[in-house]
Amino acid sequence: MRLPAWLAQHLAALRALLALTLVLGVAYPLLMLAIARIPGLSGHADGSLLDRDGKVVGSALIGQSFVDDQGNPLKQYFQSRPSAAGDGYDPTSTSASNLGPENVKLLNLVCERSKAVGELEHVDGSRPYCTPGGTGAVLAVYPDRAVSVNELCPAAPFIQQYQGKPVVCAKDGEDYGDGVQTPIRGDAPANPVVPADAVTASGSGLDPHISPAYAALQVPRIAAARGLSEADVRKLVAEHTDGRALGFLGEPGVNVVELNLALDRR
Known part of the structure; x- marks a missing residue:
């Protein structure tokens, strides 16, 4: 007995649905899970987690802030770059400013x-x-005066005159948007x-890397705070410096999270 055309079409659609569900909803995820369990790949698949004394303390892929309860930098740790993700390095609020x-x-x-x-x-x-x-050296310039918009009265402006006009401090609550906004280069x-x-901040707000130049700037402070030689600290920095991707893409970076863990272990 030949089925009606509409019923045959529905049965064909049902068979396709079942086949795709098995292939893409069961077989493919299981295959990816099996690949992720291959030695050498499992750590990356689990989030590149880092531990200290058997306790997970972070991920090599997500930065952290090394500050005290008041937000002051902890002098014994390398400082990360600023983050615009939530209150800082919040994976649920990844963003730029x-x-x-x-x-x-x-x-x-x-x-x-x-x-x-x-x-x-x-x-x-x-x-x-x-x-x-x-603060930003920005003037709101008017025909008869210039206002240092980021220096509230009674602060003395960073310069006294601009193009023959007196420079005055900004009054709290005043809007200087109608003046010509003029950044001043300074010396x-x-x-x-x-x-x-x-x-x-980085584009994601989560980048755990800083530049080698910023790491080098912090070496004397870290060495003094931990009682180490600067040569030893520089060696640790070099060990945790990643090169350019594929040898030519991007810039070298120092993973601050891994570096600070290495300092603690030492």
């Missing part, structure tokens, strides 16, 4: 962070377009001592 390079808020963050890193590492934390106080070195990755 989405602030453009000319955004005043981003400039203030960069200036504040650079000054803080300079004080922590005892180096020059000045940057172009930053005031000595660690900071073109190549700051504090590297860019020390003051800016």
